[in-house]
Amino acid sequence: AQKVTQAQTEISVVEKxxxxxxxxxxxxxxxxxxxxxxxxxxxxxxxxxxxxxFDEQNEISGRYSWNFQKSTSSFNFTITASQVxxxxxxxxxxSGAPTYNTNAGKSTFGDxxxxxxxx
Amino acid sequence: xxxxxxxxxRDICQRGTSLTIQCQVDSQVTMMFWYRQQPGQSLTLIxxxxxxxxxxxxxxxxIDKFPISRPNLTFSTLTxxxxxxxxxxxxxxxxxxxxxxxxxxxxxxxxxxRLSIL
Numbered sequence: 001a002q003k004v005t006q007a008q009t010e011i012s013v014v015e016k017x018x019x020x021x022x023x024x025x026x027x028x029x030x031x032x033x034x035x036x037x038x039x040x041x042x043x044x045x046x047x048x049x050x051x052x053x054f055d056e057q058n059e060i061s062g063r064y065s066w067n068f069q070k071s072t073s074s075f076n077f078t079i080t081a082s083q084v085x086x087x088x089x090x091x092x093x094x095s096g097a098p099t100y101n102t103n104a105g106k107s108t109f110g111d112x113x114x115x116x117x118x119x
Numbered sequence: 120x121x122x123x124x125x126x127x128x129r130d131i132c133q134r135g136t137s138l139t140i141q142c143q144v145d146s147q148v149t150m151m152f153w154y155r156q157q158p159g160q161s162l163t164l165i166x167x168x169x170x171x172x173x174x175x176x177x178x179x180x181x182i183d184k185f186p187i188s189r190p191n192l193t194f195s196t197l198t199x200x201x202x203x204x205x206x207x208x209x210x211x212x213x214x215x216x217x218x219x220x221x222x223x224x225x226x227x228x229x230x231x232x233r234l235s236i237l
Contacts, residue, residue: 033225043209043231047224059221091161095225106152107213107226109162 002027004094006110013082014118021077021113023092029053033095034068034075039112040088048090051075082117089114121146121214125229132202132236139198140232142212147192152213152226153185162211168195202236209233 003026013019025034036048049059051068059066063080079086095107122145132138142151153165165185166174174187188196199206209231216224 033219035225043233045211045228050221050223050225052219093162093225106164106167107162108164111161 002094002108004092004108004110006092006113008113010114012116012118015084016081018078018080019082019115021090021115023075023077023110025073025075025094027094029096035093036066036077037091037093038088039091084117084119087115087117120216120224121148121227123212123214123227123229125212125232127232128230129233132234134203134236136202137198137200138202138234139196140210142195142229144193144214148214150215151189151195153187153197154211154213156209156211158207199234204236207234207236
């Protein structure tokens with residue numbers, strides 16, 4: 001079975017602070033995908049980033065960066081110089097790779113971390 | 120990327136009634152997924168809808184409560200039967216993405232159906 005744990009239920013920071021959202025996962029699949037979604041108050045899911053299990057290279061995109069550590073089964077997300085518009089619920093998720101995996105294409109979501117950035 | 124249309128976008132229903140949610144994809148896909156997001160909660164997979172066979176339900180979800188149809192490779196429906204206030208949720212349709220790059224979505228989601236049960 002797949003499992004994603006986001007231990008931080010809520011985080012509150014002041015604008016311009018850096019914030020890291022933690023994500024720990026469990027899976028028995030040898031090939032899998034990890035990803036982050038943002039869900040602002042308007043409700044839509046906004047895709048942020050995807051990492052494949054065979055690629056541990058960290059990713060930076062503007063103020064966002066992701067740290068994938070296979071050894072610790074973690075995929076943490078850092079927002080640098082946070083802004084009020086970053087306030088949202090952030091979901092970490094895990095899915096099986098297509099074909100040959102029982103979890104192919106299915107995603108397991110963490111419970112989400114509600115980030116509030118205060119001006 | 121796949122474009123997914125869900126209908127209705129929202130509805131308010133009476134207790135004990137049933138509602139069918141439609142999901143239309145602009146391309147043929149083997150698998151379609153139905154998720155539920157209860158208020159303030161995460162997304163939970165209800166079932167996988169495969170064309171030509173019965174849907175596969177996740178633990179805690181049963182066909183009598185959430186019957187699913189998959190008549191072809193671009194369309195699926197989810198029915199929420201005998202609704203109660205606990206069924207008030209957002210229901211989302213999803214299909215697998217293509218590509219394996221960091222910017223390629225593993226899944227594409229519809230905009231969801233916001234369901235409120237009185």
